Amino acid sequence: MKQTNKQNSALHNKEGKSISNSVSAKSAARIKKLRKKKVSAEELLQAILKGNKPALSRAITLIESQQQNHAKDVSTLIEGCLPHANKSIRIGITGVPGVGKSTFIEAFGNYLIQQGKKVAVLAVDPTSSISHGSILGDKTRMEELVKQENAFIRPTASGDSLGGVAKKTRESIILCEAAGFDTILIETVGVGQSETVVHSMTDFFLLLKLAGAGDELQGIKRGIMEMADAIIINKADGENERPAKKAKAEFKKALHLYPTRQSEWIPKVKLCSALYNSGIEPIWKMIENYRKITQENDYFYHNRHEQNKFWLLQTINEQLKSNFYNQPTIKTELKKQLQLIEENKTTPFEAATYLLKLAKEL
Amino acid sequence: MKQTNKQNSALHNKEGKSISNSVSAKSAARIKKLRKKKVSAEELLQAILKGNKPALSRAITLIESQQQNHAKDVSTLIEGCLPHANKSIRIGITGVPGVGKSTFIEAFGNYLIQQGKKVAVLAVDPTSSISHGSILGDKTRMEELVKQENAFIRPTASGDSLGGVAKKTRESIILCEAAGFDTILIETVGVGQSETVVHSMTDFFLLLKLAGAGDELQGIKRGIMEMADAIIINKADGENERPAKKAKAEFKKALHLYPTRQSEWIPKVKLCSALYNSGIEPIWKMIENYRKITQENDYFYHNRHEQNKFWLLQTINEQLKSNFYNQPTIKTELKKQLQLIEENKTTPFEAATYLLKLAKEL
Numbered sequence: 001m002k003q004t005n006k007q008n009s010a011l012h013n014k015e016g017k018s019i020s021n022s023v024s025a026k027s028a029a030r031i032k033k034l035r036k037k038k039v040s041a042e043e044l045l046q047a048i049l050k051g052n053k054p055a056l057s058r059a060i061t062l063i064e065s066q067q068q069n070h071a072k073d074v075s076t077l078i079e080g081c082l083p084h085a086n087k088s089i090r091i092g093i094t095g096v097p098g099v100g101k102s103t104f105i106e107a108f109g110n111y112l113i114q115q116g117k118k119v120a121v122l123a124v125d126p127t128s129s130i131s132h133g134s135i136l137g138d139k140t141r142m143e144e145l146v147k148q149e150n151a152f153i154r155p156t157a158s159g160d161s162l163g164g165v166a167k168k169t170r171e172s173i174i175l176c177e178a179a180g181f182d183t184i185l186i187e188t189v190g191v192g193q194s195e196t197v198v199h200s201m202t203d204f205f206l207l208l209k210l211a212g213a214g215d216e217l218q219g220i221k222r223g224i225m226e227m228a229d230a231i232i233i234n235k236a237d238g239e240n241e242r243p244a245k246k247a248k249a250e251f252k253k254a255l256h257l258y259p260t261r262q263s264e265w266i267p268k269v270k271l272c273s274a275l276y277n278s279g280i281e282p283i284w285k286m287i288e289n290y291r292k293i294t295q296e297n298d299y300f301y302h303n304r305h306e307q308n309k310f311w312l313l314q315t316i317n318e319q320l321k322s323n324f325y326n327q328p329t330i331k332t333e334l335k336k337q338l339q340l341i342e343e344n345k346t347t348p349f350e351a352a353t354y355l356l357k358l359a360k361e362l
Numbered sequence: 363m364k365q366t367n368k369q370n371s372a373l374h375n376k377e378g379k380s381i382s383n384s385v386s387a388k389s390a391a392r393i394k395k396l397r398k399k400k401v402s403a404e405e406l407l408q409a410i411l412k413g414n415k416p417a418l419s420r421a422i423t424l425i426e427s428q429q430q431n432h433a434k435d436v437s438t439l440i441e442g443c444l445p446h447a448n449k450s451i452r453i454g455i456t457g458v459p460g461v462g463k464s465t466f467i468e469a470f471g472n473y474l475i476q477q478g479k480k481v482a483v484l485a486v487d488p489t490s491s492i493s494h495g496s497i498l499g500d501k502t503r504m505e506e507l508v509k510q511e512n513a514f515i516r517p518t519a520s521g522d523s524l525g526g527v528a529k530k531t532r533e534s535i536i537l538c539e540a541a542g543f544d545t546i547l548i549e550t551v552g553v554g555q556s557e558t559v560v561h562s563m564t565d566f567f568l569l570l571k572l573a574g575a576g577d578e579l580q581g582i583k584r585g586i587m588e589m590a591d592a593i594i595i596n597k598a599d600g601e602n603e604r605p606a607k608k609a610k611a612e613f614k615k616a617l618h619l620y621p622t623r624q625s626e627w628i629p630k631v632k633l634c635s636a637l638y639n640s641g642i643e644p645i646w647k648m649i650e651n652y653r654k655i656t657q658e659n660d661y662f663y664h665n666r667h668e669q670n671k672f673w674l675l676q677t678i679n680e681q682l683k684s685n686f687y688n689q690p691t692i693k694t695e696l697k698k699q700l701q702l703i704e705e706n707k708t709t710p711f712e713a714a715t716y717l718l719k720l721a722k723e724l
Contacts, residue, residue: 075715
């Protein structure tokens, strides 16, 4: 949508005078199409493979656009990037608001760049469609990292279903990897099912926590502990250091209660203070160790295969829905059926049967 | 599947000798079909409308069977029941394991029956597919209620996606209502998204809690408090009475922090001891009051319309998936593609594209 507006205003500003309204819609569409072609998907792809960040950014915008006429370009991009993808380590990072995720990513990302890594930061934020904000929208919170040549930070796509956001994020990972980013950080806030989604697309899952006052084991969503490969207790500085150490011991005890994992990895608990840049290196060493162990015992690859199977089904399901709901007749008729439900003149079952039958005949 | 086995064994036992293997598959299928026809969907429907519980049970089994050849019968049943449905109050009940949901439903259900109500108990339990158990599987926990003529208790359908379980539960509600049950209790355990699903099909949502030791506001999943129309503090008896009263005050305070609801209903906090049958009547009076208020201000109907719209989309989405994955060619080819992913010979995107294209050509 943004692109269209820009083109309109460019048209209007051309040679200082506005174009008459009599310009037919057809020729306007032709002009638009020509302009859009200016950078083809193939050219974009080549630029991405060279590590061009503006091209990467533009390609992700294309992925995020829900327009059907971009579908072919998106395919070209993904198919072209796939052979160059999969060579990174993908790290999921979660934690409740206020735990210091942005500060942690700033510190951790800068450390990784010092180690010669290329770091991409993506986010899955299902709440952004409601709050009209986004986790990474406030870029100033990562002001050092954002300036780095070897960092790529992308705010969340907003206004979408979790399934849709997930698909886009997964495709964005592929593109980032093809652009040479070898460490992908995927941030999420602990809402609904978003952690599960991020867990299903990452190799290593970090849960950020704060030391509380004796309630360390409370308030953790069921299942999150089981997903975490490591718990990082952030803000372990100053007065917080003692309670953080206590919390570490408690978490360690709690993690011991879970059965051994298929990965043979025993989840770790680490202290850190992202603000004071302390405890960052041990976290990276731990992740490198995890990669070594799980690549040796093959779990790393097995896990990615399982994730791929899951994403095959997800991709199909999303596509089935998008094929159905994007048909103009269905769009019109769905609106009518929703109105009939509002007026008590039909039931969800009748309406669904009617629309499905209609689609079959199209 | 069960039915098929039974028929086979009946065939084998006929006249004390086993039937030869030469009975053609075709004629066996014909016999099966004849036996299945013995009670037609139309007959089942008439029995349900007369309030026949075994017929209701059998119809729900039909809904739960995922067999495509039952789809037409299921439609007949639902379409036939719909004009007689919608006249009940639907109450969702959630709470962590151990909070006493079964004991509460036993006490609450028996009270309702004494008031002349007809009570159906259903359950949404997405974990049952993993644990191979089910919330209501252990029927002895409701031994009084289960004996009542005016009670219908149905254990959860197992082994399915949450979406699938939700659809079946919603359809079961319609059938129960058509069979004359005027109070529908839908139980769920607080796992994943199941509360959201139950909330989306009920008029009133009860959250059961226990009085803890100062951590009353911890451990509550985000969003649950916002969904609850009432919090019931169970096991408020003996030594527990004082902490329960304290907890009540704290919950009341917490609930005050939420903005006013569209329903204009202010969520209540009540104490009860399901085991000692105390505090049950005020809960029902509260729900009756809720119904009165929201029927007067129209929210009750508005909410059901919104739920119907949601279920229209859910029904379509489930049907799109079921249409796709139930095609024999897709079943075979999907298996092959999953194997190729396992062997690293394709990607989820390529495989999805291939399968979607294949389905188009079928």
